[in-house]
Amino acid sequence: QVQLVESGGGLVQAGGSLRLSCSASGRTFSSYALGWFRQAPGKEREFVARITWNAGSSYHADSVKGRFTISRDNAKNTVYLQMDSLKPEDTAVYYCAADPRGRSVYGDISWYNYWGQGTQVTVSS
Numbered sequence: 001q002v003q004l005v006e007s008g009g010g011l012v013q014a015g016g017s018l019r020l021s022c023s024a025s026g027r028t029f030s031s032y033a034l035g036w037f038r039q040a041p042g043k044e045r046e047f048v049a050r051i052t053w054n055a056g057s058s059y060h061a062d063s064v065k066g067r068f069t070i071s072r073d074n075a076k077n078t079v080y081l082q083m084d085s086l087k088p089e090d091t092a093v094y095y096c097a098a099d100p101r102g103r104s105v106y107g108d109i110s111w112y113n114y115w116g117q118g119t120q121v122t123v124s125s
Contacts, residue, residue: 002032003026004114004115004116006095007020012123012124014086014123016086017082018086019081020081021078022034025077030074032099033100033104034072034079034096034097035107036050037109038090038092039118045095048070048081051071052104052105069081081094091121093120097112097115098113099113
């Protein structure tokens, strides 16, 4: 069992930065792949970034590549999303999620067993 709690969201101007954190409880955290997703009003939840169990591999959606960076610290049971050069279209609720297929570099949204409650990110123009 893994429980996830996101933090770090807020209101920021376009071009600014935020760092989201997702703290996890559960003994098996370090064996999971972790992902960030986001959902804007009236839109489907979309993939943002994913990182494997040992941080050996990660990948990011094209829409955030070069601006967002996912990382993790297994000693702290935490995954991060550093968001730079934010745009108004990045406004959404951001969720972290855990996938037991920890070694897989790519993962379908249906693979994620556990989800946090989400944190709001609002980027003003």
